[in-house]
Amino acid sequence: MKNSQLNQRLLGLSRPAKRAVVLGVDIVLALLATWAAYSLREESLHWPQGHQWWVYLSGPLMAVPIFVRMGLYRAIFRYTGLDALVTTALAVGLYAVIHLVFLQWLLWPVFPVTLGVLQPILFLLLIGISRATARFWLAGVGFGRGFEQGRMLIYGAGTVGVQTASALGIAGGLKPYGFIDEDPGKIGQTINGLPVFSPAMLSEVVQKYDITDVLLAIPNVSRGQRNQIIHTLRTLHVHTRTLPALSDLASGKVSVQDVHELDLDDLLGRDAVVLQADLLTSCIESKTVLVTGAGGSIGSELCRQILQQHPRQLLLLEHSEFALYTLHRELDGWCKDTDAKTQLVPLLATVVDRRRLDWICTTYRPHTVYHAAAYKHVPMVECNPSQGLINNVFGTLNMAQAAAAVGASRFVLVSTDKAVRPTNLMGASKRMAELVLQALASEPGNQSTCFSMVRFGNVLGSSGSVVPLFREQLANGGPITVTHPEVTRYFMSIPEAVQLVLQAAVMAQGGEVFVLEMGHSVKILDLAYRLVELSGLQVRNEQQPDGDIDISFIGLRPGEKLYEELLIGDNPMSTAHPRIMKALESFMPWPALQTQLGMLMQAALAEDEAGIRVVLHCCVQGFHDQPDA
Template sequence: MFYSWRSLVLMAVDAILLHLSLFFALLIRFDGQIPGNYINTYWQIAPFSTIIMMVLFFAFGLYRRAWEYASIGELMAVIRGVTLGSILTVLLAYLYSGSTFPLPRSVYLLDFILRIVFIGGSRITWRLIRDNHLGGKKKSADKKVMICGAGDAGVLVAKELKSHYNGSVEIVGFVDDDHCKKNMIIQEISVLGGREDIPHFVKKHQVDEVIIAMPSVDIQVKKEILGICKNAGVKVKILPGVYDLIDGKVKVSQIRDVEVEDLLGREPVQVNMDDITAYLKDQVVLITGGGGSIGSELCRQVAHYQPKTLLIFDSCENNVYEIDMELKKSFPHLKIVPMVKNVQDRKALINTFMKYRPQIVFHAAAHKHVPMMEYNPEDAIKNNVLGTYNVAQAADMFHAKKFVFISTDKAVNPTSIMGATKRLGEMVIQYLDTISETSYVAVRFGNVLGSKGSVIPLFKKQIANGGPVTVTHQEMVRYFMTIPEAVQLVIQAGSMAKGGEIFILDMGEPVRTMDLAYSLIELSGFRPGKDIEIKVTGTRPGEKLYEELLTAEEGVTATAHKRIFVAKRGEIMSELIEEKIIGRIMRGNLPENENETQHMIQEFLPSFRSHTIEAPITANEVS
């Protein structure tokens, strides 16, 4: 093994210090006048004692540690190494000299103390040199930062800023609402006051940036702090959520601009790891639509639970390639099978199930864009109904344990082709659950922030282009979730599934898309209506002002997880499903145009009416 020059220098310094510790122990013991016979003994003991110590230092990883960040952990490693080394030195010296101690016993004790002082002191000195910039020219601070939150996360941020920027960032102080912390000194940084004092200290110290380091506080507190900072005219950044900091480490790259997702107003998702591990570990898991927004996140999270094989099934080659490369890097020991195939291809599905025998299936493949499906209704049937039946039937044929269908709130009292076809998909899997040993369930939730074609990426692109930001209606309301939390709850729901359920995810409070537009413009550093115009364009084909999560007849019951509910099962129209959906699929007699599609849907949803297509779709109409 080759070591850097730093390690070699450190080893040389340690060898010198270990020799000196024993020599000084003799000087102290004999008041500066060491008898000649003990000098000879010193030269006999010191070399092999030094070798023992350095071997132990290697074993305890002292030469792999970054001593410029030395703390209690590093000092304890030194103490463990010195203690064991001193014991071995005494035992070997005792045995070598014929059951007598070649040096006075007090010398060994003094040597032990001095070694800890010398070796530990050398490491701490190196950190002091670095922290106080004695080893080089100190950079002048070109940015002044104030940290909001003087708890563990705030202290971690302060340490990281100090070590990463080498003095080019000046931390003017903490602000914290805990009055007991006011005027305290933490990491040589003063706690200046509470959040109400932010404007005063921003002006007094000419602060350039406030970092919110309060990952576990209530969302309302974050909103208030953002409002205070906005009025103070200072830039704001934020630390990730508490679950992102579970390892106790913070990197500068994690300190980021505030996003709309930070203001959704829900607690972090907590899942039952034991339940999830029990049904995913060592299983063959198939994820259709595995390259999409939801599907790729399903792949990432499922991979953490150590499945035997992960099958990524998607019709988009580029999407499959990207998630396959990502997972192979993150999970090098996981068997991953990327498949560029379409759920409408029944033969390809049968061959996949026959070859790999998936035990758990997550069906995320779907056409999801509302206006787009209004213009392509027959394709919505093919993908969202035919494709769902193909995958679900294959799961039955090859005895999969669980089949989890990703549905949408747009399936409730649908006014769009997309929503209606997803509702038919729900009916299909509920019907199959009555005749199969496989447990079929659906998970229904609303919009996910950041998914391809969703409103947030569209707003960001419009802001980057200088506006206008287009909102379809001033009163349009939507439920929103982040992709990771939606997927966490989907996986948790899968662990709870017994068969036939439609799980409803708690989406929190509905959000006006107009409010989202205002927030995103402000978070981008602009003024709504002044710097960036907001334009109301009118509702698009198939859209509703208010989305629903339940039909009138369904109702809801609670589950063991406070964020997951179960819709009460309605009547299953078995004969109609067998004849009008499965029969048509088997005969290859699917709708070929809008009128035929509407007629097929109305056989199950009599009140459904499609929308007349009069204008070509535009890029801004993707929902």
């Protein structure tokens, strides 16, 4: 039988069967230690005679009860660490004392004392070897497999780095070869047998040991230092990975499951936007909060962050049963773990069903509504214009009117930079949704509800965003597809976007469009290069014909722009937060917009794409159908 098959068969045994196997091995080792002790003392191969049989039998009879009492058979051997080995040594030490005293009492004066000392020493040695063998073999780090493993350096020799090295040693697959650390007191030393090198030696160590992976175990380092380290690693063509932030390692223990690909902020190479948590509570704490599109990437993160502000009720509105089930289970688990008192209410609904929305709002009377439900994929809406417009425009109208009818205090629309001078139907539909809220905010009868919109760029990590697509293409060996060599986008992470939405709700007075100051836009081609290089690979091009991954330019998709904008006008105003701007952009009064909405609905119901575009050209400033050349 192959080693892997035997390994799986042993791991598949029941817990009592595994303990029986280990107990049997220990009995054999106790007998073997006694035989070896006699043979060494007599300097010849031994065969027991007479009273010596009592010495052989006494070993297992005394060792097994002591081992059971000290919990040695409750250990999981493939995860055996230093604590377990210390416990084993203590158990054998206790056994040695009791065994020696017993044999001296039973067999004195014919029992040799040297045998009572030598046998436990040999027994401890055999037990230690058996436990170490079980750990490495059952954990899948079998002998002779080292050359098949990835070779990893751990950047950071602190507590997190050392724990990670231990976890990797148990799990296998990646073999730690050493640490990189800036602490002069650690450089040149060894930690658990692994050398510590200075950052200046990084390139030399990577080449000398043929390092394939570098793990960033520096969760508390500044963003500037982190970016500098990542920039250096890009040139070494090693697969760079990372560990979570310190807040995610609060337990003080690290497992191999914590190792993951670089964070999205690392790929962007810029500082994350730091937002003010003290602005997040006034619309949420002890209130009923409704999130539409709760199962989506933005909606689910909204729910997670809202839950941390302790609302009285959190209403999860979602049309996908599976997405709603998954989110509710996750949030319910979080509430139980943290003893949160928030009542979670999963609501299956679509925002185009006004009757259902009215019932929900009348029943639960939400104080704040975060409207994230939308069809957001540009090509998909281009292929399904009527459904895209009905969902994005009239779904927003339905939800806004239902919330206003019960006196909701605030209504916040999650919008997009594609709403600015849109070249596609998705962007135009989101601008129409903004126009709906701006018009409603201006109506005297809606003053009890504060309507606002939050507009931001591409959200990294969301479904359909570019980085997950690039990673999937990279895992498949390429090519990575980029629409155009000059295409640029603004980027932000999902947590950043959600915090902006939450804070905008607090600062809104009615009808504003809020925009995050996102710094410089990012060229998609540069992002693709960075991702390839930090995966330990090279882009194949004219300069590097022997590279690993091709980048293919597929052309702009219908309705896609080379670049995105965040404001229609040129009059952004500052807010209480230095990274958030607001604009009071032009809009149509409600009576005029209501007429256009009627025409839009008729065209959508008739699947009249030309009629849809006529209305959009009339209402949406800067809307044009052809992408930039």
